[in-house]
Amino acid sequence: MNPTFKKVHSEIQRGMRLSRCKKCGCMRGTLANLKASLPLLKLKDAAELLQNVNEWSSQLEPQEYPCYGCKYCIPPEAMTILTSKYPLLASATLSSCEIKVNDNSWPQVEGEYTVLDKSAPVAVSTLASIKLEDKLARLKPEGLCIVGKTETENIGIDKIVKNVISNPSIRSIIVAGKDTEGHKSGKTLLALWENGVDKNMRVIGSEGRRPILKNVSVADVDKFRKQIRIEDMIGCEDTKSLVNKITELALQTPVQPAVSGCGCHGSCCDTTTISMPAVLVPKASITVPTVKAKKYSKSSIKLDKAGYFVILPQKDKSNILVEHYSYDNKLIRKIEGKSSRDIYLTIISNNWVTDLGHAAYLGKELSRAELSIKNGYRFVQDGA
Structure with a gap:
């Protein structure tokens, strides 16, 4: 087996000895990518490694997390070794990571995030800080549309792009929380906004291990970059600072038309125009009554x-x-x-x-x- 395949074999084998790797989406995705790409090489060493990959796949345990967050993530590093030597394999990877898009609802791509107000202009990615999402969601700051984690520099970014361009109300994204080790999903999102992608859909300037977007088009990326601005608050987990920034960005954003169920603002849905009765607005000088809400018990309903x-x-x-x-x-x-x-x-x-x-x-x-x-x-x- 040539040196490149030996290194890949050694890295994957090392990972498969670790219980956390067997339960991680990184290992599962890497093995699936190796299955898809190795046959393209038509080499004896590739065929031998593929046999090992099939054996390792059978030893995987039920997935417990998409990414464990290791400082040195073994599976993607192994994949990087292989694609550095054989660049043609880059376009064949991530084949098992297709996302499902629902054009009739929003968010179009389901995931682990919380939607607060579909017509609000600010989205927040908490990267690897999972608890930060819950804290912000409970505060329900005015202007916050959606908040959720982004742990990977490929599928995670794909989902953000799809969900943002399908909701024109979103004009700003705050990238906050702890960035994922190795994957660098936060830095990758910033690089995408600043630089776009190359002809192979690799995010230009990203330091992530596999910043290749397989579920969006160049047109999608261009639309995304024009639609939003990104605020770099990577490392910040202070909810007060984040709420202040959300409020600031929301106030700077022009009011958009109300978003429809699928995020299209009615462009793809049947709409019915409802004539509302004219409302006479009192002059500012006229004093209107202020009614103080009474306290009602549950039995009042x-x-x-x-x-x-x-x-x-x-x-x-x-x-x-x-x-x-x-x-x-x-x-x-x-x-x-x-x-x-x-x-x-x-x-x-x-x-x-x-x-x-x-x-x-x-x-x-x-x-x-x-x-x-x-x-x-x-x-x-x-x-x-």
């Missing part, structure tokens, strides 16, 4: 003659199940969906709720259920 709802988050399916009961405890129907908004509007449009107080309560609880799935905490439905 009247029973809805249409029945009541039991909300059941299904975290294993990333799904929300809602059971509709009559007041004699008879199950009337079940409503399923991934979005609290979709479920709420389905219930409203079918007149399955008739009391305004009950409708407001239902919307609040559905939103809490959706957040519990995204952020991994236990959901207990509040009594009306």
Whole structure:
């Protein structure tokens, strides 16, 4: 076996001796890439290494994390050794990492992030700082559209590009938190914005191990770079500083039209124009009454003659199940969906709720259920 293949073999074998590597998406992805690329070389040594790759693949354990965050990430380093010697293999890699795009919803590409306001202008990537996402989501700062981690310099960037260009409301991205060791996803995102990609879709100027984008086009990248600005706050995990920056960027951004479900602002959806009655705005000099909200107990909400709802988050399916009961405890129907908004509007449009107080309560609880799935905490439905 020639020196290059020996090095690759040695590195992968070293990784497969480590329990954390067997459970990591980095190892799984690298082995899949080797399976896709080695046959292209038509060399005896490549065929021999491929046999080892197949054997290692059978020894993998169920994936527990996409990237463990090691300072020296063995699998990508092994891949870099191979593609440095045989550059033609770069275009054949990442074959197992295709992302699924849903043109009828937003975000178009699902992932581990939290959507707060689809029409807001600021997105935040917390890179490898997973807890930072939850902290920001709980604060719900005005102007924040979406927040989530970005651990890889290829698929992670692909998802950001797809989701941003499908929502014209997003005009700024804050890159914060701890950057991923080796992958350098934060620096790669900055390099993409500043430099774009070369003819092989490699991010120009990136220091990441595999900064090759396989799920977006050059046109997508160009649109992304023109649409947004990126604020480099890599290393910052201070929520106060981040909230201040979100507010600052939001105030600098012109108001965009309201975003539709798929992020297209209505360009791909049937729209209905609703004529609203004219509203007479009082002159500034006229004093209008200010009503102080009263404090109401939970018992103040009247029973809805249409029945009541039991909300059941299904975290294993990333799904929300809602059971509709009559007041004699008879199950009337079940409503399923991934979005609290979709479920709420389905219930409203079918007149399955008739009391305004009950409708407001239902919307609040559905939103809490959706957040519990995204952020991994236990959901207990509040009594009306």
